[in-house]
Amino acid sequence: MPWTEIQAASGNTAKKTAGQVGGVRDLSYRDAIREALDQALSQDPGVFLIGEGIDDYGGVFGSIIGLAQTYGSSRVMDMPLAENGLTGICAGAAMTGMRPVLIHMRVDFLPMSMDQIINHVAKWSYMTGGAVKVPLTIRAIIGRGWGSAAQHSQSLQALFAHIPGLNVVMPATPYDAKGMLLAAIAGTTPTLVLEHRWLYDQVCAVPEEPYLIEAGSGVIRRSGSDVTMVGISYMVGELMLAAEELEQSGISAEVIDLRSVSPIDEQIIVDSVRKTGRLLVADTGWKRCGISAEVAAIASERAFDALRAPVCRICTADCPTPASPVLEQAFYPNVAGIVAAVREMM
Amino acid sequence: MPWTEIQAASGNTAKKTAGQVGGVRDLSYRDAIREALDQALSQDPGVFLIGEGIDDYGGVFGSIIGLAQTYGSSRVMDMPLAENGLTGICAGAAMTGMRPVLIHMRVDFLPMSMDQIINHVAKWSYMTGGAVKVPLTIRAIIGRGWGSAAQHSQSLQALFAHIPGLNVVMPATPYDAKGMLLAAIAGTTPTLVLEHRWLYDQVCAVPEEPYLIEAGSGVIRRSGSDVTMVGISYMVGELMLAAEELEQSGISAEVIDLRSVSPIDEQIIVDSVRKTGRLLVADTGWKRCGISAEVAAIASERAFDALRAPVCRICTADCPTPASPVLEQAFYPNVAGIVAAVREMM
Amino acid sequence: MNLPDISKTELLRLYESLTRIRLFEERIVDLYHEQEMKTPVHLCIGQEAVAVGVCSQLEREDYIFSTHRSHGHCIAKGMQLRSIAAELYGMDSGCARGRGGSMHLVDPDCGIPGSTAIVGGSVPLAVGAALSAKMQGNGRIAVAFFGDGATEEGSFHESLNFAALHKLPVIFICENNFYATNSHIKARQPAGRIASKGAGYGVPSHTADGNSLGVVYEFAAKAIKLARDGGGPTLLEFETYRWKSHVGPASDFQTGCRSESELLKWKERCPNKLYRTDILKAGMISSEELDTIDKMIKSEIDDSFEFVRTCKQPDINTLLDYVC
Amino acid sequence: MNLPDISKTELLRLYESLTRIRLFEERIVDLYHEQEMKTPVHLCIGQEAVAVGVCSQLEREDYIFSTHRSHGHCIAKGMQLRSIAAELYGMDSGCARGRGGSMHLVDPDCGIPGSTAIVGGSVPLAVGAALSAKMQGNGRIAVAFFGDGATEEGSFHESLNFAALHKLPVIFICENNFYATNSHIKARQPAGRIASKGAGYGVPSHTADGNSLGVVYEFAAKAIKLARDGGGPTLLEFETYRWKSHVGPASDFQTGCRSESELLKWKERCPNKLYRTDILKAGMISSEELDTIDKMIKSEIDDSFEFVRTCKQPDINTLLDYVC
Numbered sequence A, B: 001m002p003w004t005e006i007q008a009a010s011g012n013t014a015k016k017t018a019g020q021v022g023g024v025r026d027l028s029y030r031d032a033i034r035e036a037l038d039q040a041l042s043q044d045p046g047v048f049l050i051g052e053g054i055d056d057y058g059g060v061f062g063s064i065i066g067l068a069q070t071y072g073s074s075r076v077m078d079m080p081l082a083e084n085g086l087t088g089i090c091a092g093a094a095m096t097g098m099r100p101v102l103i104h105m106r107v108d109f110l111p112m113s114m115d116q117i118i119n120h121v122a123k124w125s126y127m128t129g130g131a132v133k134v135p136l137t138i139r140a141i142i143g144r145g146w147g148s149a150a151q152h153s154q155s156l157q158a159l160f161a162h163i164p165g166l167n168v169v170m171p172a173t174p175y176d177a178k179g180m181l182l183a184a185i186a187g188t189t190p191t192l193v194l195e196h197r198w199l200y201d202q203v204c205a206v207p208e209e210p211y212l213i214e215a216g217s218g219v220i221r222r223s224g225s226d227v228t229m230v231g232i233s234y235m236v237g238e239l240m241l242a243a244e245e246l247e248q249s250g251i252s253a254e255v256i257d258l259r260s261v262s263p264i265d266e267q268i269i270v271d272s273v274r275k276t277g278r279l280l281v282a283d284t285g286w287k288r289c290g291i292s293a294e295v296a297a298i299a300s301e302r303a304f305d306a307l308r309a310p311v312c313r314i315c316t317a318d319c320p321t322p323a324s325p326v327l328e329q330a331f332y333p334n335v336a337g338i339v340a341a342v343r344e345m346m
Numbered sequence C, D: 001m002n003l004p005d006i007s008k009t010e011l012l013r014l015y016e017s018l019t020r021i022r023l024f025e026e027r028i029v030d031l032y033h034e035q036e037m038k039t040p041v042h043l044c045i046g047q048e049a050v051a052v053g054v055c056s057q058l059e060r061e062d063y064i065f066s067t068h069r070s071h072g073h074c075i076a077k078g079m080q081l082r083s084i085a086a087e088l089y090g091m092d093s094g095c096a097r098g099r100g101g102s103m104h105l106v107d108p109d110c111g112i113p114g115s116t117a118i119v120g121g122s123v124p125l126a127v128g129a130a131l132s133a134k135m136q137g138n139g140r141i142a143v144a145f146f147g148d149g150a151t152e153e154g155s156f157h158e159s160l161n162f163a164a165l166h167k168l169p170v171i172f173i174c175e176n177n178f179y180a181t182n183s184h185i186k187a188r189q190p191a192g193r194i195a196s197k198g199a200g201y202g203v204p205s206h207t208a209d210g211n212s213l214g215v216v217y218e219f220a221a222k223a224i225k226l227a228r229d230g231g232g233p234t235l236l237e238f239e240t241y242r243w244k245s246h247v248g249p250a251s252d253f254q255t256g257c258r259s260e261s262e263l264l265k266w267k268e269r270c271p272n273k274l275y276r277t278d279i280l281k282a283g284m285i286s287s288e289e290l291d292t293i294d295k296m297i298k299s300e301i302d303d304s305f306e307f308v309r310t311c312k313q314p315d316i317n318t319l320l321d322y323v324c
């Protein structure tokens, strides 16, 4: 049992939202990504995929399986283990007419390429007064479980959300995964697409034809009146489960899927908090200076008068990820913790 | 007129707090750093300084001038332009008995070494179950002005504060600069010391003998009752000026110098907000997922019931640093902006 | 035949070390399906000779830094199997108190400040330990173990440059097993260039057979001597092959990522079998003596996994310990 | 004497380019004290032959990527002085609309996608442009300009490897001026190794005199041909020297960071003077012709700085424009 299989087995489950109607099929997160990339490759000769070993039989956890065969090794390229250099190379290609999609199997490898991402990719448009754009898409996958430990399970979205000049999106559903990836590739803003490994088996209705979901808009996944629960990526599913449980005890929770952590949809947060008066934020990453801090700050700036209870942040513990399974379990937030936190708020 | 001279000329001024009494002299920020390093080098043979061109006549904006002559090139070492590799090399040395102080002339070069800082230095103690410590100190200087532009003026503390396993300190006074640097070198937690270039000419009373200021404690620079203004590094001086101006119009502002952004002194923030009921946070960096977000979130978690107005964040604009002087001026927050924001809050 | 010119006792010690690594990892293969060892294992079966040829000549105080594929290096350097086994099961008595798992083996008392799962990470760390040794004048040397893939990372280049510039007592050991995950080296580098990189820094460099313990021993001996004598770093590329899939206990040729015939060709050159044959041929050692060693190692391994059953998982109240 | 084998018109064009760079930067020196040019200037006076020898042979559509020390490369590649001068003063009509300043010159119409102030950053970007050209089959090539210091960064190594692997049409031009800020190359690298790094990737590499335009021209010509013919990258190390301090208009030998005698030795080998002497010696060009060019350039420079006076600073309401 390879490491990766076991990880895939532990995901939470999203509800299917539609069947096979009018070009809309049920698709897994993995297949939605694959379809987006297939369509981008077939529509635009400037698009190419590149990443370490991405053309192998695993096909990046199945998310690009078969594409190397269809498009050949010049459009689905293997690359050396040289994350910073290759980010620069992709940036150079993006500045000169191409639309590269650079793929990392783990978010943890992004720190290697921080110089190119932060100092070059994110700044190039501004630094050149808009003369040169960098339409680069970077996909990176958040690992979790099976002793992935400190260097193979980080969820570093906050580091990138902090930097102006990048879009950072974290689709939580197959539908969003396809649309946000296509929008990233089609746009001119460099975009980081962070996918959670535990979402890969989730299934929902996804239209066949290409469609774009631009970075910057959140979505209400569940309406409610007593508390606003804002989440991203894998945590959205956890919030949905928590909301169901809360309903049992008569607490009506609204769940917002932020989808994009840069830009952030401030209005959807503010409107919801104005309605419910309470805010909980659930992140896949750390607390200090994280997404949850930003969401909390936005609420206390723009919905202050509506807030009726202290904001609550649900994040991973303030330590690197431990390998031991018992510690792992203590490290990650869970549904019970969310439910308890909301109860405390009421 | 070299770039660096001009930058130095534009700093704000701190009040001297004491004269030449009992081993306490007035010292500039630059000289306080120098004294700390001199004392560390002379006390502990394991300490060495390393950085690009640090042994030249400029001596890192004067902050280590003469030390190369005193201690020789094996204790004050020049290094190749290889920030990531050298961070790893310093980490390896720190794991095996040395106490390196790695010096970067600009914070902007830290993204090159993010892999070693985030994936190795910050995680090593945890990943080894405490078996191996990494007593590494990294100094990096925040640039500002004279068209430093996008790649030479970043203030990236939030990226490091987000990562468990590192201390991140930002002394605002010569007294703190000496004590915090000495504590960083003497401790076993890897520590990032971020110095603002515009603080280098500030002067205050500094004791001659070595003393330690541990990361994690803020300090009240000015007592007040109407509003809590939390700032870091160069912004502390700006807040002090704003507080004086506010006093004119009868507004009593408390100014907290956070000093350390990881760990953060939550209690000092909470206590002050409980007293004043209002909070403004001023950062040298960006807003989204920044230090100001964290401070705002802490207040809305732990001092919620005391807050009487929306929290206000004062940060650099949501764009890379522009080169043009007029845009630069618009990019950075200033005293007038702080004063206006507080007035709005009352 | 390619045997180091050392005493019988020494020859047996090498045999013991090779066997310990092989059998320990084979035990992992046997047990992994139970799903109790919840850690990604990167097995080095097939590559044992490099670990043993190098580490057997190091002093306990000398440093090694290893990678995601670290079991062999750590065992050869002298780590107790109990502390490794317990770590694989995430136990509090593991070498990293269950915080690290397979990819982060550590034992400062054996000169192992740790292992990293970030490719290329081990290289500058070893250079740093060498700098430390030089500054402290304690006579130690440091070894960086890394794969062919790691030579593509900038950190490799930055490390070679600094080590050469300061003539540091460090040895760069590249185990070229021709693959990085499932990607062949041809897809990542111009052919046959790893050792040729040394010239760019004035670092003596060699490519050699990593499946012959004798060959590894000889090249390592020279490099160690050079490093100890203040002559600076050496870069050694040992060609070898991993038998199992990149991660986990299975084989992988079924997936088409490489051919079974390639694997079989390398299996014929099994480093452990080659060495066993060689020492038997040399005549002073009997196969009974080797069988006795095998048996001893087996019971050592039994003991280590039995030990695990007596261990406790970490207390969740200690989650935040050791952060810094 | 070392003249490229080209027409008189071409020879004069090279002279013009050398002169344009020198006089433009000398004008910066003259004006900088006014403190109106609020941007850190890294002057290339003394290094002009490399920029001209390479860029004069490129097509307008070919790409160059430059560094903090970019004026020479951009002028040689054909940028208008007006757009550079305006940028130095942070004007909205500058090439980067005043957002970039001296270190971020850009002009996509001249094949200049931009310049970076992060050492080593220009190298992978150029490789990426070469990849782009190859994928698009548009026949373009790309040039990375960088200093000796940049060869110490991991990005240099990662870039060479990838370019060699894919035989990309890119040329690596290292201007070895022996210093990175005030640090001599001896303190940063084992001696004489820059060009020897190419062998580690199978990239043809040469060290040559960067102050002789003829020499630069010849090596660049071969590299350009190789790249255009699909033969892949070349690494060229040109030895040269900067006359001014690392940043700013002053000289720096007074500070003791290098000796005046070293500077004077290099000044005798002024690339512009050498070339002028050579073309005059060749006989088909008179010094009057050259003086006319000098005069023309001077008025071009006058014009560019006069233009600045007519420019507007950016409107602060546009602060957030162009972020993405």
Ligand SMILES: Cc1ncc(C[n+]2csc(CCOP(=O)(O)OP(=O)(O)O)c2C)c(N)n1
Binding pocket: A052, A081, A083, A109, A112, C068, C069, C117, C118, C119, C120, C146, C147, C148, C149, C150, C151, C177, C179, C180, C181, C246
């Ligand atoms: C910086 C980084 N990039 C990618 C990975 C994912 N990864 C883990 S092992 C590995 C292959 C390493 O190949 P090599 O260095 O040859 O070592 P081997 O596995 O063959 O022993 C890769 C790509 C990683 N861990 N770190």
Ligand SMILES: Cc1ncc(C[n+]2csc(CCOP(=O)(O)OP(=O)(O)O)c2C)c(N)n1
Binding pocket: B052, B081, B083, B109, B112, D068, D069, D117, D118, D119, D120, D146, D147, D148, D149, D150, D151, D177, D179, D180, D181, D246
């Ligand atoms: C990554 C990085 N490290 C350090 C610096 C500071 N810095 C600016 S220019 C320079 C020297 C560069 O030397 P070299 O590459 O030889 O170019 P030269 O200035 O000699 O033209 C340094 C260290 C930087 N800009 N970027």
Ligand SMILES: [Mg+2]
Binding pocket: C147, C148, C149, C175, C176, C177, C178, C179, C180, C181
């Ligand atoms: Mg390998």
Ligand SMILES: [Mg+2]
Binding pocket: D147, D148, D149, D175, D176, D177, D178, D179, D180, D181
């Ligand atoms: Mg140089």
